[in-house]
Amino acid sequence: MRTLHKFHGGVHPPDHKTESNRLPIAAAPLPQRLIVPLRQHIGTPATPIVKVGDPVLKGQMIGAADDFISAAVHAPTSGIVSAIEIHAVPHPSSLPDLCITIEPDGEERWIERQPLDYQTADPDAVRARLRDAGIVGLGGAVFPTHVKLSPGQQKIKTLILNGAECEPWITSDDLLMRERAAEIVAGIKIMAHLIQPKEVLIGIEDNKPEAIVAMKAACQGTGFEVVTVPVLYPSGGEKQLIKMLTGKEVPSGQRTVNTGVLCSNTGTAYTMHRAVDHGEPVISRIVTITGNVAKPQNFEALLGTPLSELVQLAGGARPETSHYLIGGPMMGFGMNNLDAPLTKATNCLIAVSPALFPPKPAAMPCIRCTQCAQACPCNLQPQELFWFSQSKNFDKARAYNLFDCIECGCCDYVCPSHIPLVSFFRFAKSEIATQDREIMAAEQAKQRFEFKQMREEREKAEKAARMAEKTAAARAAAAANPDDPVAAAKKAAIQAAVERAKAKKAEAVAAADLPPLPLRERAGERGENIDVPSPSPQLSPVEGEGVKNNTEPS
DSSP: OOOOOOOSOOBOOOOOOTTTSSSOOEEOOOOSOEEEESOOSSSSOOEEOOOTTOEEOBTOEEEEOOSSSOOOEEOSSSEEEEEEEEEOOOOTTOOOEEEEEEEEOSOOOBOOOOOOOTTTSOHHHHHHHHHHTTOBOTTTTOOBHHHHTOOTTOOOOEEEEEEOOOSTTOOHHHHHHHHOHHHHHHHHHHHHHHHOOSEEEEEEETTOHHHHHHHHHHHTTTTOEEEEEOOOBTTTSHHHHHHHHHOOOOOTTOOGGGGTEEEEEHHHHHHHHHHHHSOOOOOEEEEEEEESBSSOEEEEEETTOBHHHHHHHTTOBOTTOOEEEESOTTTOEEEOOTTSBOOTTOOEEEEEOTTTSOOOOOOOOOOOOOHHHHHOTTOOOHHHHHHHHHTTOHHHHHHTTGGGOOOOOHHHHHOTTOOOHHHHHHHHHHHHHHHHHHHHHHHHHHHHHHHHHHHHHHHHHHHHHHHHHHHHHHHHHHHHOTTOHHHHHHHHHHHHHHHHHHHHHHHHHHHHHOOOOOHHHHHHHHTOOOOOOOOOOOOOTTTSHHHHHHOOOO
16 A cells, blocks of 8 residues: 655645546547647747648648657648648637648548557657657646656656546546556556656546546556545646655756656557557547536547537537636636637636636735645745735745746635735746846857957967968078079069169159259250340449449539
């Protein structure tokens, strides 16, 4: 009997599971069109590798993984690519994204499916298969699985399969474990083969007795252990489930693999089995359609199916439906545009009505009751984080481990002042992330400038070195062969040119210093004959006026 360890906090909201878990999984029909987003995972979105007008087969890759943290996307059925454009997608930001639209031909023609013998294949080849098959975590995080199953040098002691599904209203994992337990176990074997853990634990909340029975039966002879955990939200949180099953605490800011534990979702294991053992990429998923609809149920629908068609399959929304929730009421987000498609991250769609989800009263000031701190499963101080977030004191919020918050909503649920605490925390996280990006961009710009300066200095030094080396080589060559006729002739020519220039300069200086000569001498010097006029006859002193002026009166 395994000892369970209680994590701090947690709440007990009404689970509302029975509304949608009484009927088996139904196959959704082929829709009129399929809108496949290229961003269905954490990381870099896939790059489209088809163009408008291209025919595609079912399971054909239409978007390739573009980075290490990325995953491929595929055509959910055969048909024609009719558009590659921005389209509405189910995302908390409500922003549209790039999607590939396919018009089905109704023939459901598959690509050639190639199974992979993972027991003899290279582990990297198996991880490449997972990446190219678009395998991501289907518990809501949609982290690429080939990255998660690459722990590097970290030894994994415990592999945990998360079948808790603690969020109210959602039953997709419950029905999957009931109906396809053997295939889930086949996927767990692939995971175990890749990371070689000492033990494999499958955690399931005790409000899913049929799933527990099915999984225990499928695990017989494998050494895998199915562990029943008590209902306590959020026991399906990764760190909370690890704490319950192993007693280990994941330190702040660290990953679970640092404690020797790796956690994955049961739905992810199922898709791994389909990709490796059958060569089928992720083109569909199980989704719960519940809430204020006529017939809540789970459907296996092709990715890209418009959400409006899934609501119609569940009998349509009843009157007074105000809007819809993607995911559960604790961690989900609202949206009204049902033209958005089903994605890998969409595990539940809830039709919301005032009767099922009464609107919250207006928020009032915090009374510092600390009920939020008592309910927080991450052992945080939400009342302090609220104060720092509201006052935009982001450094203090970071110091109080804001990023350890998993946004489970427990603090919102118990707050007597009805303060939307998680909204404040999301705001603070977003602002801190923006500041971090700006700081990183400034640091990168500084590094680029310093590198440019260093490169210019290096090039200048290299040029000077080359010149010095060339001069030294010329001098060495002249010293080694002083009788070289070519060098001597060149030197003599240069010396003659210098002498001519000196002589011409001296002549110019001398000409500029000559005194002015009489016209005849200057002409004589030039060899010219000039008629110079004789001087005019002079008057004698007797006849001149001056004599008269010199006679003294007697």
